Amino acid sequence: TPRVFSGIQPSGGLTLGNYLGAIKRFVEMQGQGFETIYCMVDLHAITVWQDPEALRHQTRELAAGYIASGIDPDKSVLFNQSQVAEHAQLAWIFNCVARMGWMKRMTQWKDKAGKNQENASLGLFAYPALMAADILLYHATHVPVGEDQKQHLELTRDIAMKFNHDFGVEFFPVTEPVIEGAATRVMSLRDGSKKMSKSDASDASRINMTDDADTIAKKIRKAKTDPDALPSEADGLENRPEARNLVNIYAALAEQSVDAVLADIGGRPFSEFKPMLSDLAVEKLSPISGEMARLMQQPDEIDAILAKGAERARTIGAPILKRTYDIVGMVGA
Ligand code: AQP
Structure with a gap:
């Protein structure tokens, strides 16, 4: 079965842009002949400063948002990225495959680092390599996202192709972005040229879920x-x-x-x-x-759902990481 992977950062509250551009699509793909894996990408969120208490709250709230929107934890694998260490492990391999020049061309890097690139985190720069790891750890073939993630998905394809070429294998699949519908790019309510975003300083610019x-x-x-x-x-x-x-x-x-x-x-x-x-x-x-x-009244229930989801995710991802280590030449893999 074709496998779908996608994630959302718990870097603030969910917006209507995340809902229409991402979650609503995730729900539509569930049970349509795909194996669906959805994630709260907390390792991505900390590429910019997150208050630890706020991060915990936002991660649980995002999980609640997924479930309330129709993601069924029995039908989809739903989990928190940092609970499956293989994401970070595969990301390191991809840090060594991806080229500095590729990363420097990413518009999200340029936008988020702004004029002060010297002071941006190394994680923000390497963000797309971790995203490639998220997807390729599961050999996912379809990735539903909003328009803003198109460039990162092209980079994911480049990383998969370079890895396969460097090691002379046909191991990582070339992933298809799924960018569909009327709302692949929901704009700010205050400025039609800017994307609606969780982290916009103006709350009036967005509708929060x-x-x-x-x-x-x-x-x-x-x-x-x-x-x-x-x-x-x-x-x-x-x-x-x-x-x-x-x-x-x-x-x-x-x-x-x-x-x-x-x-x-x-x-x-x-x-x-x-x-x-x-x-x-x-x-x-x-x-x-x-x-x-x-759902937010029962944080323990949310945590239990995520722990179970992480277990299922690891069952799929761990053998793929092991095989990757073996291809790269790591002893003990
Ligand atoms: N305005 C949008 N319109 C359509 N889709 C959107 N997405 C985000 N904003 C819009 C899609 O939501 C998914 C998750 O996004 P993300 O959490 O990875 O981060 P982002 O794209 O950077 O979203 P934000 O809200 O702008 O977060 P911050 O402010 O923290 O950077 C992705 O599929 C994205 O395309």
Whole structure:
């Protein structure tokens, strides 16, 4: 069976971008003839500073978010990255396969390190090698992600191909990114040229999965738009990034095509469309946030689910790491 792997960083609260671009897709792939493995990538989160107590909370909350959104721990392997040491072990091998020049070209590195590269962590620089290890430890063939992760997945393919070539083996598969749907890149509510992000300084820029109905309505009411009415066809969204973003969000939440949404709402002003969007967002998100809150009352249960998931993940990953060590020439593998 083809294997799906993906992860999310517990580097803050889950956003609508993570939900539409990632989790919703993860749920759709579950039980569709794939073996699905989903992860809280805490080792990735600490590439930038995380307060230890906050990290623990965010990791459990992310697990609750996955489960509340429909990831079933019996159908999918759900676990926390640091509980399976093989991720870090394989990442070291890939640090020795990947080239400095490849890493330097990564736009996420350039964006996150900013002008102060000298002071960024070495882990932030090596981030894509750990991501390649996450995926290839399970010989995963399909990786559902948002648009922003496309470049990292290309690097994962480069690492797999270089490893296979250097050692003269056909061992690591060449992974396919799965970037689909109307919301592969959800933008900030305050700036249509910026990605909606957990770590944006402005809370008004994003919808958090834990926001209550009033907060969601208020953020959508205040979302930046232009003065024109909505178009009836998709080409009318050109050069209107904020309008496009809200329509994409609506389409993804309603599980309709953008064309079908515009056929319906074209000609309406934002003053009419925004309340429709908030009602839909609240309808879809409030059951999830309610269930997240309920699960967070039982952190021991969450920890037990993750421990069991880590055990299952290790059963798949450990033999692949062992084989990798053997190919590389490590005695005792
Ligand atoms: N705005 C987005 N639109 C669509 N997909 C998105 N994803 C993130 N933001 C959007 C997808 O969510 C998955 C997990 O992302 P991540 O936790 O690895 O980190 P990220 O991509 O860097 O997300 P954030 O929210 O912007 O986190 P911070 O602020 O900590 O960097 C990925 O599949 C991603 O594509």
